[in-house]
Amino acid sequence: MSSEAVVPRPHYDSRAVAQDVPVKEPPVVGPDVPLPSSGSATAGFRSAKYSPAEWFSNYHSILQQAATNRRHAGSIQRASKALYQDAEAATLQTQAEGTRLLGERLQEIHHWKSELRQHIDRLLAHTQALSALKTRLEKALDATETPYAIATDNLNCRARRPGPDLVRDTVEEELLKEVDLIRSVQALLKRTLAQVVSQIKMNRDAKQMLELDWSDKYQAYNLDDLSGGYSNMSPDTRHHPSSASVQDQVCNSTSWTRFTQDNLSKALQEEQASNSLRLLVERVLQDTTHDLRVQCSSVDRALSQRCAELIEAKTQLEAKLAQILEQIAAQERSIVATQQAIHNKEAPLRVAQSRLYLRSLRPNMELCRDEPQFSLEGELRQMDATLASLRQQLSEARGSLSHLEESRITIEKDIRCKTHSLFIEREKCVTHRQRYPTVSTLSGY
Structure with a gap:
């Protein structure tokens, strides 16, 4: 067994090292401190033990570290409580604001x-x-x-x-x-x-x-x-992490x-x-x-x-036609009367001419122009003039009758024309125009 003094090993608090707490060095044992004896009774047991000073230093360090950790934990707890209270209030306020804005x-x-x-x-x-x-x-x-x-x-x-x-x-x-x-x-x-x-x-x-x-x-x-x-108690809400991303195509209010x-x-x-x-x-x-x-x-x-x-x-033409027909009838009667008058002058003419002819046969001095001769000549001249007038009148009457006939034909033709025109105007046009649409039909009803 060696008689040399055994130096105690330094003490390290593993929790303090883990928490970055500075580790206090153990007190250095001065030379005046008597070393423990190295008797044969302690041989093999001294190297793993601490001194009382180390023991006191160790548990005092533990107490100080625990107090420090306790104070630090308290401050963190107070800060955490204030933080989650503020976060809860802010969340509730933001949620209420969102609900109000949604409303x-x-x-x-x-x-x-x-x-x-x-x-x-x-x-x-x-x-x-x-x-x-x-x-x-x-x-x-x-x-x-x-x-x-x-x-x-x-x-x-x-x-x-x-x-x-x-x-x-x-x-x-x-x-x-x-x-x-x-x-x-x-x-x-x-x-x-x-x-x-x-x-x-x-x-x-x-x-x-x-x-x-x-x-x-x-x-x-x-x-x-x-x-x-939706509320915090709604069971059908889920996480949608990408829903808060703003899209470039989204319009503004x-x-x-x-x-x-x-x-x-x-x-x-x-x-x-x-x-x-x-x-x-x-x-x-x-x-x-x-x-x-x-x-x-x-x-x-x-x-x-x-x-x-x-x-x-048409009425005027028909009236004029009636007058023309009457005039034609009268003119025909006048022609007949004139012809009869001419015919009636034949016998007196023959008598007068016969008398003059016979008296022209008188012999010699008896053929004289006596009063009967003048009378017969005057009668013959008068009858010739009368016959000429009657013939002239007959010719004029016949010409007038021809004109009357022409007028009759023209009037009858014009009456037929007017009748046809009236049929077209009244029976064709006027009757057809009765089918003209009414006001309501022309208005689209």
Whole structure:
């Protein structure tokens, strides 16, 4: 056994080293401190033991480290408590603010949904009204075919009037005006119908945009309503780590509001255009119907006046024909009487001529121009003059009778012409014009 003094090993607190607590060095044993004896009784047991000073230093270090750790843990606990209390309050406040903002967002979405719904209903009503006007325009356009057929048929019928009555009168001028008016009305109705069809298409496009916007807001409202119903006790919430990432394509509130406002502004423009077009169509139908009926009345008045003129002319011709026939009969009787008078002068003429002939046979001095001779010569001259006058009168009477016959033929021909013209005007034109469409039909009802 060695008699050298055994040096005690330094003490290290493993917990202090782990916690970075500075380790106090053990007190150095001075030379005056007597070393323990190295008797044979302690041989093999001294190298692993501490001294009392080391023992005191060790547990005092433990106490100090425990106190330090306790104070540090207390401060951490107080800081943690304040932190989670503040975090809890902030979380509750943020969650309440989010719930409030979701509620305001729901109100805003509901407001815009209501606006969209109102304009959708208005566009639907305007479109239905324009569709009804489109049907009326189509019916009115179809109804103009009847007046056009009537007017052209009247012109064709009147073209078959006999020569003397084939005149460009007031009726023909009014019929030509009616044909031109019907053509212009048809062109106007076609243009108006095209405008109505175009406006219906634009209304439907605007309505589709509003419906898409309304559908998006309907889904967004349901999602935000469901989101606002979530609470910390909701069992169907889950973690979605990537949901908070901001996307580049997401719009902001200003563009979101402007998008709906633009759609509503477009819808309002289409509503105003539809309303103006409805008023225009109503006015067009009213004006065209009024113009067609006024022109129809003008044609009817001209036809009535023309029929009255034909009837009056026919009546006058018939009266004149009766007078001509009476005059022809009288003239024929006068011719017969004149012929009889001429015939009655034959016997006196023969007597006078016979007397003169026989007296011309008197002999010698008896053949003298005595008073009987002068009387017979005067009688013969008078009878010759009378016969000449009667023959002249007979010739004039026969010429007059020929002229009367010509007048009779002309009047009868003109009466037949007037009768045919009156048949065309009254039986063809007037009767056909009774099929003229009514005001309601021309208005598209």
